[in-house]
Amino acid sequence: MSELRLRVTATADLTPTVRRFVLQDRRGIALPGYEPGAHIVVTTPAGHRRSYSLVDPGGARPSDYAVCVRRDSRGRGGSVSMHDDVAVGTDLVVSAPANRFPLRPSPRYLFIAGGIGITPIRAMVRRLRAEGRTGVQVLYLTRSAAETPFLEEFDGPEDLVHHGAGRGRLDLWPHLAVPDDDVRIYCCGPAPLLRTVQALTAHWRASRIHMEEFTAPQGGVSVPFTAVWAPDARRVDVPAHLSLLAALRRDGVPVPSSCEAGVCGTCRLRVMHGEVEHRDSVLTPGERDASMVACVSRARSAEIVVGPWEGGST
Ligand code: FES
Structure with a gap:
């Protein structure tokens, strides 16, 4: 990188x-x-x-x-x-910039942003509206007006800004009930919002739904463990305050990374032995059987044996 x-x-x-x-x-x-x-x-x-x-x-x-x-x-x-x-x-x-949440062509769009998840969506909406596009609808969910970055930019006829404080959650179902192949949905925000949108769009074509979680789920308390780097049997101490990725790099093991938040999969490693506490939002249950991401996930056992994933990324 x-x-x-x-x-x-x-x-x-x-x-x-x-x-x-x-x-x-x-x-x-x-x-x-x-x-x-x-x-x-x-x-x-x-x-x-x-x-x-x-x-x-x-x-x-x-x-x-x-x-x-x-x-x-x-x-x-x-x-x-x-x-x-x-x-x-x-x-x-x-x-340098990388893009795992690219804006794809579509006749129309529905953007759903939760809190600071507005950041990539603001870039997309500004690009589309600068091109004179219509059919660019925004649902922007925040706690209060005072906690809403870029509030003044989302006051158009196709924008709905909902402040939850004192009003409860916005019912998204009326916006998602009817699937439409001419619409792409982009959603960015905290995990609960993404899970809700995922559940409410289960009847949509999967290729029309694009999600980005702005932060990986935080794990519980972090405890120290030892990682054995399989290619040369190097033993790497991972203290509670350091990620596996940071500890490997400190000891000279170069592992590629990008998001460092458990959402892209670039730092995926093969797990040969040991129990993993998965804290990422990117690996499927099947992928978790034999791999982990080094930037957020940790060992549950005192020792774990890891090595490079083929190709170094997902
Ligand atoms: S660097 Fe993106 S998941 Fe680890």
């Missing part, structure tokens, strides 16, 4: 917890292009690697990358480092 060193040139608080960061090349050189739905992996000043969607529509040679980060003080520390340690002038190492 190629990496860039970019400078934060602007920040803005969009809500009390969501901050927008704009990153540019220090010499003003145009950046590698991207399309709506793309993300970059940012190494925070505290050393976390976090995947953030690019919130603008992109193009061939953009002048900047913009991401939005919601501060989660109960998370794994990445968002807190972005909020507390990054300011205008900070240099950050980021990956």
Whole structure:
């Protein structure tokens, strides 16, 4: 994965917890292009690697990358480092953009965003509306108006912004009851929202449904374990505060990665021995029999034996 060193040139608080960061090349050189739905992996000043969607529509040679980060003080520390340690002038190492949630052609679209899951959807909607497209419907679910980034952009006739505080959940069924092959549904948000949309669209053609979870499910308490790297029998200690991926890299085992949130499968490893606590959102039950993702999943047993997955990715 190629990496860039970019400078934060602007920040803005969009809500009390969501901050927008704009990153540019220090010499003003145009950046590698991207399309709506793309993300970059940012190494925070505290050393976390976090995947953030690019919130603008992109193009061939953009002048900047913009991401939005919601501060989660109960998370794994990445968002807190972005909020507390990054300011205008900070240099950050980021990956070139990758896209696992691409916008596919369709006569019409239904976008469903939950909270900060609006970020890739905003990029898609802006691209389509800039092209003059109609039939671009948005359902945007948040807790309150004050906690709704980009609220002012979603006030058109095809937009429905629903604030749950005091009103309960929006009933999505009226929007999903009738399957339509001329519509693509894009949904991004927390796992419960994705599960709901999945259940309510079971009668739709699967190719019309596109989902992105903005964070992998958090596991329980993390305990230390030992990983044995099968190719050379190297023993790698994985402390509670480090991921298997980070511990392998610390000890010189190069494992490819992209999202580092358990949602893309790039860091998949073969499991030869030991019990795994799967914390990802990408592997199927069948795939979990003999593999795991190293960025979020951990061992349940004191020792686990792992090796490279053929091809290194899903
Ligand atoms: S890097 Fe994406 S699942 Fe691990």
